[in-house]
Amino acid sequence: MxxxxxxxxxxxxxxxxxxxxxxxxxxxxxxxxxxxxxxxxxxxxxxxxxxxxxxxxxxxxxxxxxxxxxxxxSSYKHDDHRQNDFLENDLQKVFGVFDLNGDGFICCEELQSALSRLGLWDEQCGKDCMSMINVYDKNSDGKLDFEEFKDMMLAN
Missing domain, CATH: 1.10.238.10 (EF-hand)
Structure with a gap:
């Protein structure tokens, strides 16, 4: 988080x-x-x-x-495999918040809608929606799959 x-x-x-x-x-x-x-x-x-x-x-x-x-x-000492399972499960839930149509991808419109619902959307964000996705869109399809989303969420 x-x-x-x-x-x-x-x-x-x-x-x-x-x-x-x-x-x-x-x-x-x-x-x-x-x-x-x-x-x-x-x-x-x-x-x-x-x-x-x-x-x-x-x-x-x-x-x-x-x-x-x-x-x-999260920092409680679990074995690595179990901790990764918890993290993966949490990320799947968060991904579902953004993947509104359930197709396994987050497109620009879904990102905007989810951020709006969370109160985090403004016009400046709108101008950068596609660029926000493009930073982590490894296959350049214009949307994020779960692995790309996970990379984004775990980036420091």
């Missing part, structure tokens, strides 16, 4: 705060988590965050906590 910068976190928070009240309800948070493939009930989320809604600071702290938990879980 790559850390998201504060600008993008603010954009995500604004997108999730559908009624503009400065708080993200657990229902709004659950909807976002469902989109990215993390299934949790509102009851589980309330137990986790201890509140029925999050202001922007709480949202940033929530993100920080789940990121640290994920990193800790």
């Amino acid at each position: 790559s850390p998201i910068n504060s600008i993008n976190l603010s954009r995500i928070f604004s997108k999730l705060d559908k009624n503009g009240d400065g708080h993200v309800s657990l229902d709004e948070l659950k909807g976002f988590l469902d989109i990215i493939g993390i299934i949790a009930s509102e009851e589980e989320l309330e137990l986790l965050v201890g509140k029925t809604s999050l202001d922007s600071i709480d949202f940033f702290l929530f993100y920080d906590a789940i990121t640290k938990a994920y990193i800790k879980q």
